[in-house]
Amino acid sequence: MRKLLLIMFAMVFVVSSCKLDESEDGDTGTDTGTGTTTTTMKITSPNGGESFSEGSSTEIKWTSNATTLLRIQFSYDNGASWYLVADSLVNSGVYSWFPLPTTISNQCKLRVATISGTAADETDQNFSITKSNSQSITLLSPIGGESWEAGSNQQIKWFSIGVDSLIIQYTPNNGITWSNVGKVVKNTGIFFWEPVPNTPSTLAKIRLLDADDSSPVVESPKVFEILPEPKIKVKAPNGGEVLVSGSDKMIEWESENIENVKIAYTLNNGFEWIPIIDKYPSTGFYEWKNIPIANSKLCKIRVYDAKDSEPWDVSDNVFSITNQTTQAITITSPDGGEAWEGGSSHAITWNSSGIKRVKLEYTLNNGLTWNQLVNDFENNGSYQWSIPDIFSSQCKIKVSDSEDAEPSDESNGVFTISQVPTLDLISPDGNENLIAGAPVDIIWTSKGIDNIKIEFTEKNGITESDWFTLVESTPAGVGKYSTSFTRASDLYRVRISDAKDGSPRDVSSSTFRVTQKPTIVVISPNGGENWLVGSPYDITWQANNIEKIRIEISVNGGKNYVNIDSNLVNNGYYRWTVDPAKINFNSDLCKVRISEFIASDPTSKRAVDETDTYFSIHKKEVEKLIRVTAPNGGENFGYNEFNEIIWASVNVDFVKIEYTINNGQNWVTIIDKYPSTGRYDWNPVDLPSSLARVRITDYFDPSVRDESDNYFNLTKKLPSVKIISPMQLQQLDVNTQTDISFICTEDIVKVGIYSSIDNGVTWNLVTYQNTPADIQHTFKWIPTQQTEMGRIRIDGYLSIDPNIVGASDTSDRFIVK
Structure with a gap:
């Protein structure tokens, strides 16, 4: 039997070989027995004797009348084994073969056959594939545009010539840096990259290098994409919940780079999983309706990629499903620590079981009192709350069964409701008339704002560059900021805004005026004059921005004033005959006061000035009189300083001036004969005393004299610094050189000069400067910042110790524009 089978197999093989030989010979024609046309196939190139380099290309050509698809195969061992070159080709008669294999052989053959096997042909003779003298690498994949997931397995493909082993590298940043994918790999033409690293990038490339000498080298011609590694995280139910059979529950999860998910649940802590849905878009939410009838405390949810079940995640802890009527409520939000803004809308959420309708309440005082939100609300686990515009950091929510208030739950901790920020400028809001340099209060109301920024404009604020900052940040709750405006304009406005982000803001409704x-x-009189009762005298003054004035006189050193005249036109001149009704006795303590007269506000003191020092008014019968008015007790006269001796006199032409330092035991002449002008500049001697007096005597009649009523002090001159410029409200130009001028005593050998742009709150050192014996000094300074609150401070250091500040002076406020 076995022998019979072998004979039959041999006969079949012979017959088949004969048929194949007939086809392979490429003979065409008609079957003489049947008259039907046979399918023919004839390879024309290569057909034997050719020699090709590995990795090169050539055209395979044939002739055939086949109407079916063709297959091309290759053999490098004279037909002992065949390998596929191309499959399912249309019979075009030609195929571009690239690249030729890297298998070196002189026993190569090609076969072209119909897929149905009706016709085939092989090359008549062997051809050769020889080793190439050059090296090359061609990357086939990835070449750009691909999207590969981190953690997935991918194939890197290439073709090479003359290369034995390669190094494979990748870059996530378009070639800035490269990292090895793995160890040196054999030149197989394919590498399984598993897993793709979790380095998401849209600028990835692959690079191949010859492991021997790094040449040749090739990289992806364009970038491809490495997508983030897919992730899933179950959020709810995540442990501890109690779900009631037949109810609905929102399953929640977070995912990354997942298109669709599959969801399942377990009743036995993962021993078995029951599908809920096999494929659902990964939106992060799925409503699990009609929870199955079960009683288990070992339930969990699993969410995983619907494509290949990886990645996946399950509830962190078990929850319960029960078909028993168990009532429970657990608030999930707000549960403490939240910060919600009044006027906004937020969801109050809770988990519950066995409850149909609920009551919701809130507290602003951590539960001392409760305010009802809704009394009978369908228990769907969520209520959208329009939050009132109030402020409290002691807020909580309470949810309870609306039927009997049990069970109930409240937020575990307090949360905060902040008010909607509002800002309303009250004053100045338009049409006010203010005086330059006079104090003015900027007044506002605010809610929900910690600090405000205050700005002003003198040009109606048409462009943003017209606005100047008055203060960057001041507490909003104060509601008032005191300042003054220094320049005249009819187009002032004030703007206030939240110092944090500029919103909200408010601006004066219209312009106001600063004059x-x-x-x-x-x-005149301005001190030292001698007037007689009943005689006429000129009262003169200089006034600006004033229409009407009032004139008053005091005969007791300014303690009380009586009216001379009022509602006078401001012409700078008034002739007054000293009225006996105002004064009919002798006084050396007279002063004149002139003030602005406003009929609608008779007590206004917007502008006022009085004589600098006393003058005298006496009855006409007085023949001669001298009255010392300064020093007259209590003054401090310093050594090496010019101090004024002041007196009043009647009918005295020349005086003698003396001083004592021992209460009159001895008198020392200051000047023997001096015109009785009422003033004399005296530079005292260096003899400190607390018992000093001055005496003035009629040079021609020593019986007419007067002396200081009380002691004054003679002191050594103290170290001092006095700033001369910049002066009060002086306007300087930003980035333009100006002078800082000051005087100091000779015992000041060095000064530190400081500047401030915030009215002296903070100081910045400008320079240190030595001060030689000159009395007045000047420093050239360039202010670099605009400010309405500029000041200069100068600290003087003593000659006895240059590290000790012996005197200091601060300038009045000035402006830098």
Whole structure:
């Protein structure tokens, strides 16, 4: 039997070989027995004797009348084994073969056959594939545009010539840096990259290098994408919940780079999993309706990638499903620590079981009192709350069964409700009339704002560059900021805004006016004059921005004033005959006061000035009189300083001036004969005393004299610094050189000069400067910042110890524009 089978197999093989030989010979024609046309196939190139380099290309050509698809195969061992070159080809008669294999052989053959096997042909003779003298690598994949997931397995493919082993590298940043994918790999043309690293990038490339000498080298011509590694995290139910059979529950999860998910649940802590849904878009939410009838405390949810079940995640802890009527409520939000803004809308959420309708309440005082939100609300686990515009950091929510208030739950901790920020400028809001340099209060109301920024404009604020910052940040709750405006303009406005982010803001509804400050300077009498009762005298002054004035007189050193005249036109001149009704006795303590007169506000003191020092008014019958008015007790006169001796006199032409330092035991002449002008500049001697007096005597009649009523002090001159400029409200130009001028005593050998742009709150050192014996000094300074609150401070250091500040002076406020 076995022998019979072998004979039959041999006969079949012979017959088949004969048929194949007939086809392979490429003979065409008609079957003489049947008259039907046979399928023919004839390879024309290569057909034997050719020699090709590995990795090169050539065209395979044939002739055939086949109407079916063709297959091309290759053999490098004279037909002992065949390998596929191309499959399912249309019979075009030609195929571009690239690249030729890297198998070196002179026993190569090609076969072209119909897929149905009706016709085939092989090359008549062997051809050769020889080793190439050059090296090359061609990357086939990835070449750009691919999207590979981190953690997935991918194939890196290439073709090479003359290369034995390769190094494979990748870059996530388009070639800035490269990292090895693995160890040196054999040149197989394919590498399984598993897993793709979790380095998400849209600028990834692959690079191949010859392991021997790094040449040749090739990289992806374009970038491809490495997507983030897919992730899933179950959020709810996540442990501890109690779900009631037949109810609904929102299953929640977070995912990354997942298109669809599959969801399942377990009743036995993962021993078995029961599908809920096999494929659902990974939106992060799925409503699990009609929870199955079960009683288990070992339930969990599993969510995983619907494509290949990886990745996946399950509930962190078990929850319960019960078909028993168990009532429970657990608030999930807000549960403490939240910060919600009044006027916004937030969801109050809770988990519950066995409850149909609920009551919701809130507290602003940590539960001392409760306010009802809704009394009979369908228990769907969520309520959208429009939050009231209030402020409290002691807020809680309470949810209870609306039927009997049991069970109930409240937030575990307090949360905060903040008010909607509002800002309302009250004053100045438009049409006010303010005086330059006069105090003005900026007043506002606010809610929900910690600090405000205050700005002003003198040009109606048409462009943003017209606005200047008055203060960057000041507490909003104060509601008031005191300042003054220094320049005249009819187009002032104020703007206030949240110092944090500029919103909300409010601006004066219309412009207000700032006019120059009204000023009055009394010119005469201004001290030392001698007037007689009943005689006419000129009262003169200089006044600006004033229409009407009032004139008053005091005969007791300014303690009380009586009216001379009022509602006078401001012409700078008034002739007054000393009225006996105002004064009919002798006084050396007279002063004149001139003030602005406003009929609608008779007590206004917007502008006022008085004589600098006393003058005298006496009855006409007085023949001669001298009255010392300064020093007259209590003054401090310093050594090496010019101090004024002041007196009043009647009918005295020349005086003698003396001083004592021992209460009159001895008198020392200051000047023997001096015109009785009422003033004399005296530089005292260096003899300190607390018992000093001055005596003034009629040079021609020594019986007419007067002396200081009380002692004054003679002191050594103290170290001092006095700033001369910049002066009060002086306007300087930013980035333009200006002078800082000051005087100091000779015992100041060095000064430190400081500047401030915030009215002296903070100081910045400008320079240190030595001060030689000159009395006045000047420093060239360039202010670099605009400010309405500029000041200069100068600290003087003593010659006895240059590290000790012996004197200091601060300038009045000035402006830098």
